[in-house]
Amino acid sequence: MIDPQAVSQGAPGSPDPGAGAAGAATSSAGSPLPPLTERQRAILRLIVQEYVQTGRPVGSKGLTERHAVGVSPATIRNEMAGLEEAGYLQSPHTSGGRVPTDQGYRYFVHHLMGAVELPSVDQIMIRHQFRQVEVQLEQWVELAASVLAETAGIVSVVTAPRPAVPRLRHFELIALQPRLALLILVTHESLVRQVMVRWPEDTDQESLSRLADALVSEVRGLTADEIAARARGGDGPARFVLGQLEGTLRGLDAVGQTEVRHSGLENILGLPEFAGADAQGLLDLFRGGAFLGAVLPQLGAGPDVQVFIGDENPADALRRFGVVLSTYGVDGSVTGILGVVGPTRMAYGRSISSVRYMARLMSDLVADLSSA
């Protein structure tokens, strides 16, 4: 049903091939890689799986002890040496086992990962949680973040859906104080915004309602630009309201202020690779959306999940992470981004299937709510 191969690569080549690799020939530069033998593939798969699970470098002896490979440690060593030369593994120290390189993970994701559909237990659990609540689109975002973090077991990031060209569907004015009103607007995509506006003169609910009634049919279905044009002709209060509507609509598609929800930080704070260092740094990374600002430009518009592993990440701050992202929404009309971030040694299979599933779910929700 779902094609496991349909996972696109973040960046086509490692931007800095000379980074880690020990003294040996790093290969993979000019010459085409010889295809891996079936046994090498099996060993690579085992190493990735084991390292993902334990986080400790895996050695030849341990491998043969824990798994029923048919050969001796020495043979494994030979094959490992080959894999290392080809760039799929690296040894962090002279002794102490080997660890997959970014390229190794990449190969695993492309060729070795088995079925990538989310287990139906999880699917049911997720659908159940989403059925519990009956709220607005933008609260789905929060729920999506928390469910995604829980399902994938790492940190999730979700942006609210953003319409390409928002069109006004409806608005209301509510008096709060004689000179203070609440402006509520709804777009075609069912996004809702409330803004407080300081009213230039004393007013009351009745006159505000009259004003809204009079204007609403005039501006229904218009974009910010069209409303601006309309505003130039209007008189005092009407003109004022139109200006506010225009500004709020423009705010909706402003890239800069996209808010990024995250969840599940506690999932990775305990991991050994982030233990000693910078719990602070991690928090900072996800706060304030500095995170997405870095990744977003690289994100293709394609409907499928994209994977960035280690050095493939555009931003320096993300070099130590693996990132699995997808867009969601209705093509060309309203889109958002969701995904997960974890250590490079994350369970890519589960991450990818979780992200893909959640993206579908959110796309369906957005589609349901946006009126043509």
Place this chain on the structure above:
Amino acid sequence: MIDPQAVSQGAPGSPDPGAGAAGAATSSAGSPLPPLTERQRAILRLIVQEYVQTGRPVGSKGLTERHAVGVSPATIRNEMAGLEEAGYLQSPHTSGGRVPTDQGYRYFVHHLMGAVELPSVDQIMIRHQFRQVEVQLEQWVELAASVLAETAGIVSVVTAPRPAVPRLRHFELIALQPRLALLILVTHESLVRQVMVRWPEDTDQESLSRLADALVSEVRGLTADEIAARARGGDGPARFVLGQLEGTLRGLDAVGQTEVRHSGLENILGLPEFAGADAQGLLDLFRGGAFLGAVLPQLGAGPDVQVFIGDENPADALRRFGVVLSTYGVDGSVTGILGVVGPTRMAYGRSISSVRYMARLMSDLVADLSSA
């Protein structure tokens, strides 16, 4: 202008007096404490200040080197011994300096802390930030959390204001889909809620507007109970809407679902006392409002700042923390809670003044927005 003494104590006595104290006589149990001499007070003040700043136990020699006390280390040692016997200090190890006890902090907060007004630089900075934004009351909450965390330099917690008995001021219905509508209601206190409601039959904006217009004057100013009574007489759609209004109003004052915003976790993650251990535990503590659930029952309704130090905290999870809290809002009508949480060795002066200032600011905002 502000009375530094007007800080009430969280819990009257330490619930577990035998906890830390070494073998010596723990005193402070039955006999009234002899008042501290002026020199002891000065030394205690120095120790608290120094420990708050550095986080390392402070010894007699270091004290005399870093501060121009007029006496020798030996004298300091004698006084320290007295302070330890009286329960204000404790020595974590045989050597290595002394550390204030909860009681020591308490004495400091009550009798040794100097001026507690927030420096006007900060006051100006805060007012400035609040003037920048023009949003709804509930977004003030988020801003308050972040400003408070920044000003006090530790973790802040802020709950949204909650009306004692919410009364409806206005509501609107907006059609999203033929069978899906958005219900927006505003209370007298200017709290806004949006709920999506699944409509029992196909409808459109026009009929929804008519319905809302007809009903709104009927229910203006009513409480949930009064609306429920009114609903019993209504017919189909009206009755349905009244039911939704009632439910949403009830949700507003439900204690259980009070949402707690926090900010500034990164400020304390770096501290030595939380370094090794449980970044995870810390996150968990503040997520999901489990935190306030524990403290809230203990919180007096008094208008002033309350301080809980270490063991004075009602919840076990907070035994390692100092907590400074205040209510804010309009007495008896709409109230929220805000405060900061940090290690017991926090800068109480700054925390208390920050919390007090922010509580005033938020109270003013709430008062401005709530129509009599």
Place this chain on the structure above:
DNA sequence: GCTAGCACTCGTTCCCGCCGAGTGCTAACG
């Protein structure tokens, strides 16, 4: 082509001794 054996590397852990900061006590001093 696979495997057993072997010498070697290197990170980890534990132990031990040193150092420094701090303490309590006692005796001397003004």
Place this chain on the structure above:
DNA sequence: CGTTAGCACTCGGCGGGAACGAGTGCTAGC
């Protein structure tokens, strides 16, 4: 009588060294 100087003692932290174990590359034999 309060204050101070001196002293023996305690204890945590740090650094070096030994023992250990996991892993490696290489070579020779099956």
